[in-house]
Amino acid sequence: MQRALVTLTPSESKRLIAKAIVALEEVQHALENGFVYIATGTTAAYVAEEILREKIEKEKWTVGTISKGRTCVTAKKTWPKHLVLYKGKPYEGEPLEALKEMGPDDVYIKGANAIDQNWNVAVFAAAPDGGTIGRTFGWTITKGVITITPISLEKFTPTPVEVSAKLTGIYSFDWGTGLYAALVPIPHAIPVTEVEAYEILANVDAIPIASGGAGGAEGSVTLVLEGDEEDMEKAKEITKAVKGEPPLKPYTEEDCSICPFAKVCGIGTGVF
Template sequence: MRALFTLTPSEAKRLIAKAVVKLPQVQEAYQNGRLAVTNGTTNAFIVEELLGVKLKKENYTAGVITDGRPCVSELKQMIKPYLFEHGKRVDTTIGEFIKQLTARDVVIKGANAVDSEGNAGILVGSREAGTIGAVWSLLTAVGATLIVPVGLEKLVPYIPTDVGIDHFTAAEGGISLGMPAGLFPVVGAQVITEIEAMSILGGVEAVLVAAGGTGGSEGSTTFMIEGVEEKVTKMVQLIKEIKGEPPVGRSRRACSSCDKACAYLQRN
């Protein structure tokens, strides 16, 4: 049996979040080890699914693409990342938290790009490469798991390896209409898109068949799923429950209080 449906970006984030919290390694890390759910809009959905709470998801960001340009989030409204140890949220920084990671622990970090090979790309706005720069080497060294939830609205042909922050600064002869950012390539993480999510949640095979839309459906993705009738029917029912998920709101730092180099305001 087959079915066809379209997911808006927010609906896709909700679907992916439901799948991520069901992963055995996520539950094990949350209950018996350490789990970091770093800032990001998809990760805000994951926190909601994990804890049964509601977040103002636009405030669970550090950097954001909004108003048609890359920007930095409003610091005064920013929600600190949810960091868990043995099922309880701990009040510490991500830098201190990751020093305690072991091979049984999990870090969840969203992405800005994903390719068909399962490689991810994360925009970074500082020379220290943000959260991913802080955790990548330590994760690799200790053998902890990095899970990257990312919707296929962010599908790109490949993840380039030569996109650095300095390429877009006036000092180097570059231009950035918005906050300059580099792209941090991530290879070998466990990437969870809508396709993996539907396999986890319903045991169906999914194929991305179309993308885009208008009138509020910009960034949408259209999928065909296939499987035995019972599984397809259950998945369609879940999709119906997800339909209508409101879009993530807008939150960014006011240009008047931003110190980032930005050609949008002719600030070098």
């Protein structure tokens, strides 16, 4: 039995988790035989890169974002389209049409903003129609679509997400430091954190023991890895492969006057 101490920055964790998701048997099966639907988001962007094997502007591959110390959105002109693959190739129809065809052998991948002590996850939604999760949730849960949530333990919260959900909503706040949003639980999601990633990729145990940092290590997760010598060697190589992943650049809409969410934002409404 070997043991290692590993610290991963948020971007390194995202890359690790993305590699693990692509390696999942369910994802590989869907890539060969059916649909893989990747909803936009910065963490999901890493999954898209691993599947497409090409670089994308990950900071802009989202609408809602927590950036520059606030909840916010990206510029509307950059809002991306969800990536849908059918048998490994881009789906020619609209994403909603793919959702109508998807079933229990297909995969839906959606990042999130919170994971609690019970490994339940939830995602922010600021659009009145529920945003991405509001438009896709019904299709995925009723038809048993495999829902996978890539999420780093930097997003761990001690508050159960079902409690947090009752405290939030776009009209629930009197003031705030950014965009108001609802936290929406995704009860049927299968979360993939650093813990699952190391198990999937190297068959080693990863035990989170600390978090945070400074000087570029803000949001980091520190883990103890344990496993047999051969598996730990795999874990070492995987860790080397993700170390040095550059951080995402801060990116938000700069002009509140043209932001479609200004009326549900502490900054946009001028109350903060």
